[in-house]
Amino acid sequence: MEQTTRKVTGAEAVIMSLLEEKVDTIFGYPGGAIMPVYDALYDYQNQVKHVLTRHEQGAIHAAQGYARVSGKVGVCFATSGPGATNLVTGLTDAMMDSTPLVCITGQVGSPLLGTDAFQEADVIGLTMPATKWNYQVTSVDEIPWAIAQAFYIASSGRPGPVVLDISKDAQFNEIDFKYEKCNKVRSYVPEYKVNDEKVSEAAKLIDSAKKPLLLFGQGVILSGAEKELKQLVEKTGVPAAWTLLGLSALPTSHPLNVGMLGMHGNYGPNIKTNECDVLIAVGMRFDDRVTGDVSNYAKQAKVIHVEIDPAEIDKIVPAEVALLGDAKKVLKKLLKKVTPNSHEEWLGEFKSCYEKEAEKVIDKDLFPTKEKLTMGEVVRRVGEQTNGDAILVTDVGQHQMIASRYFQLNKSRSLVTSGGLGTMGFGLPAALGAKVGQPDRDVVVFMGDGGFQMTMQELGCIAQYNLGVKMVILNNNFLGMVRQWQQLFFDKRYSFTEMQNPDFVALAKSFGISAQKVSERDNLDKVVQEMVEHDGPYLLEVVVEKEDNVFPMVPAGASVSNILLEP
Amino acid sequence: MSKEFIISAYTENHIGLLNRITIVFTRRKVNIESLTVSESAISGVSKFTIVVKAEEEKVRKIVQQIEKLVEVLKAFYHSNEEMIYQEIALYKVPTEALTKSNQIETLVREHNARILEITKDYTVIEKTGHKEETQALFEGLNQFGVLQFIRSGRVAITRSPIEKLSVFLEMRDAQLASLESSEETEELEYSV
The missing domain is CATH 3.40.50.970 (Thiamin diphosphate (ThDP)-binding fold, Pyr/PP domains)
Structure with missing residues (x-):
């Protein structure tokens, strides 16, 4: 001291x-x-x-x-x-x-x-x-x-x-002045000691499961349990799906990573949630965007809930085995107790689901043949050019879901997005903070034209400190997610969702930030490359199809089983 | 099904705790029927006794959220049957009514109430009991015109022989100590 x-x-x-x-x-x-x-x-x-x-x-x-x-x-x-x-x-x-x-x-x-x-x-x-x-x-x-x-x-x-x-x-x-670090507050219990009996119970459930599914959330990242998570899924052969904030805790390319949960998540993980026999939830809190209709959520499954916050236990989904404690410590113990296993047939079902989703949704998003650009192909190209090593930052809306679905991430702590609150305007300032926090990594932020305009004054901050953030505005001249809902659930009554936008390129340039606008597929690769290779901040405006929708979709209030692949 | 529950929360005696706790109810649109806060048997620790009418499931989650607050030591909930509880009520009646007949005296006797003060103009009567009991006396006295009436929030203790908090605190200190020691052994494992 x-x-x-x-x-x-x-x-x-x-x-x-x-x-x-x-x-x-x-x-x-x-x-x-x-x-x-x-x-x-x-x-x-x-x-x-x-x-x-x-x-x-x-x-x-x-x-x-x-x-x-x-x-x-x-x-x-x-x-x-x-x-x-x-x-x-x-x-x-x-x-x-x-x-x-x-x-x-x-x-x-x-x-x-x-x-x-x-x-x-x-x-x-x-x-x-x-x-x-x-x-x-x-x-x-x-x-x-x-x-x-x-x-x-x-x-x-x-x-x-x-x-x-x-x-x-x-x-x-x-x-x-005298400083003493704090390591205890009488009324506050930051975490509980892992209960070994519960670990054994959980291990037994996992070992006996025929169709287990693991869901991981940000708790894995917060406790630094990425290695333990990877070891656990590899040892048990359990397919693993992520919540939005769990993204990057396990590399997106990992063979047991079956994709994203929730409203705009992948088809397989949503459908299979209601078919699995054991559901292992690690460091996640069953947000309603993940569960859809809770009364029809994983009712057939025995739920193991690994969670540090006692208030989350049985808050939304009752747990058969509640494993209170830090995810890393719990997984470490669990890892020792489970027996090696594989679930090839069950995993194969996820693959067929993926193929179905690819045919109906993914291929059209990533490799479109229509004239106008899709958000998906832009995300794919930026992802390819940054080799899965970039930090992905998003704002909130359609582009957020598309970016999270399609951006490839190899390293943990690589996604910054507003998950729980869904704060439009979060993206640009969060991206500049991410760049300050990891100056040696590429930081790419995807924003919609709406969200960007909520906090666009931070271009001034980015310029002042020459923060090399790569900014991509996916411009559809709409508040796209609200418009999508208006189209699907409000008879296409587009009430105040169309936007008259400024000249984003001129705006960026007025701050001294290099910028370019692209609306044609032929130029896309070239400008994305220019952006990625540019030394310093760069803003890329991509004009995309005005009325594209994000699919798959679990309609609000519907069960995850009723996930739609098309309108 | 909505039912009356008694929530007991032990907290640090800090500024703003009342606000922190009521926010948990307000956010979930649950009304507080009665609230008492005072120092507990442990010095520096306040005890909140909160009566709510709600479904048990909701009460359980509210208690979890209260306990999550950094400055809350522990929170419990009980049904009325599981606790012994009292409220106190004060009644002010015109002394004239007392002198005119023996009806008020009878009421005081029947309800096990007592007289705190008599002046020329008014008499103050005190009664402790459950709400229905203090209410019954109020209705009895009001025939003669109650000038002022006040009822306290509820105070309650469990039927178990000891105060749960002290047991809980011991358990938790042991938990925390074992957590620290388990971290140490883990480090040892690594260094081997």
């Missing part, structure tokens, strides 16, 4: 505490109530990088992107009032998707609390339901303790966002 006795201001203590937590990057936006912290930061620029976004929402989404690809805690600064309220979407998103964040907001001086002071907002009240923990610091003495606890809570157990709201007087006052 380092002992420092230098008297410092609370503001400087904030920065010193972050350094104690090995923070190398802060995303943020200054303003009145957090100015002392920013002033202190001025002297530490050689020790910690600060990325100035163009909006606080951009800062927090960038911090999320950074956290998701690096596995570290994302750190974000914002000022009081509007600065803090602009974080709320990102906090809710991070809460839903279990992303570790520590967000520090300035607050008005403590004597002014509750007086409707200038730029005062009830940040603790506002962020309570959107954070794993939050705390208002009004005394300088609490700063090191609060930051230590914030990092511990954000990163341990099931990760999540934490807000520290620090009043301006606490930032100005002085303390003798």
Whole structure:
């Protein structure tokens, strides 16, 4: 434990505490109530990088992107009032998707609390339901303790966002700085010890299964259990399917990886969920986009649920065997207990499902013969040119589903997307954060024309720091997913989904970012190659078919068995 | 089927805990019938006693969500039958009504209530019991005009001989200790 006795201001203590937590990057936006912290930061620029976004929402989404690809805690600064309220979407998103964040907001001086002071907002009240923990610091003495606890809570157990709201007087006052890392909070149990009896029960179920199916979610990535997952499926021969956020925990090309679950997932995993005899869910929470109609979901199967958060057990799908604990520790133990097996015939059924899906959907998406470009072929080409090694970032909507379905990923922590909350405007800032977190990897972000325009001001941030993000706008001049639903379920009444868009290429160029527009298949390979090889940020606008739909589709409220391959 | 349940939550005595807990109910549109918060037998630990009318399944999930809160030590739920519980009620009646006849005195006797204070103008009566009991006395007294009436939230204890929290805390400390030691042994395994 380092002992420092230098008297410092609370503001400087904030920065010193972050350094104690090995923070190398802060995303943020200054303003009145957090100015002392920013002033202190001025002297530490050689020790910690600060990325100035163009909006606080951009800062927090960038911090999320950074956290998701690096596995570290994302750190974000914002000022009081509007600065803090602009974080709320990102906090809710991070809460839903279990992303570790520590967000520090300035607050008005403590004597002014509750007086409707200038730029005062009830940040603790506002962020309570959107954070794993939050705390208002009004005394300088609490700063090191609060930051230590914030990092511990954000990163341990099931990760999540934490807000520290620090009043301006606490930032100005002085303390003798001393830092102690936090490793225990009395009222908080980050994870439970794995129950060996339950592991044996689960192993028995897996060994006796004729048609087992494993579903993996982001829990595998968060606990670093990728190796154990791969070993488990290989030893037991169990086909494995992923939730959206589980993507990249197992290479997409792995022979036992049978594809994506859920509303726009693959045909096989959805259909077979209602045919399997044992369902092994690892680090996933049975989101309604995965289950469809829960009353007709895997009723025939015995469910093994590997989960770190006790509140997820029996929340949606009752578990025959609930294995509470960290996924890596559980899988390690499970791996020792299961016997080697293979399920060739059962796996073959997934292959036939895939062939059916390929004929009806995939081939038309990836190798279209019609005149207009499809989103699928663009995703395929970008994927090919980046050799499956890129980090895939998406916004929300049709392109998100297409990109997740077709982009090939070989490495873990390679997908950054807003899964639980479905936050349009997430993509661009998350991509810049991902690039800061993994500067040596290619970062590709796919966006729709709608979502891009929600946070497009972050082009300014990307340009300022010359962040080599490859941005692909799949432009159909529509809010495509809403339009798809209007077509299928609202008699084609296209109520306010068509967009008049700016000249995206000119827009990018106005920020000094290279850009190109393509609408013909003949040029696609060439421009994609130019984009990938370009040194620095690059924006590619691809004009795609206006009224393409994403299939397969489990209609809202329908059973996964009723997945549609065509309208 | 909707039924009355008593939720007990042990929490750190921190600012905002009440808000954190009520948010769990608000989000699921569940009404709180009664709420009592005070320091528990363990210093620094608050006990929330919350009465709700809801389906058991819903109550179980609410308790899981409450327990998930970082500053909550433990939460339980019980049916009314599983707990011994009381509420306290205070009634203010005009003293004139008391002196006119012995009916109020009879009510006080019958309901096992007691008189806390008598002044020239008013008399304050106290009764503890279940809601139906405090309500019955209210109706009896109201024939003479109740000037003021207040009923507390519920307090409740389990029928089991010991306070569950202390047992739970011991179990959990053992859990955490074994978790730490299992990590150590795992590291040992690797280093071998």
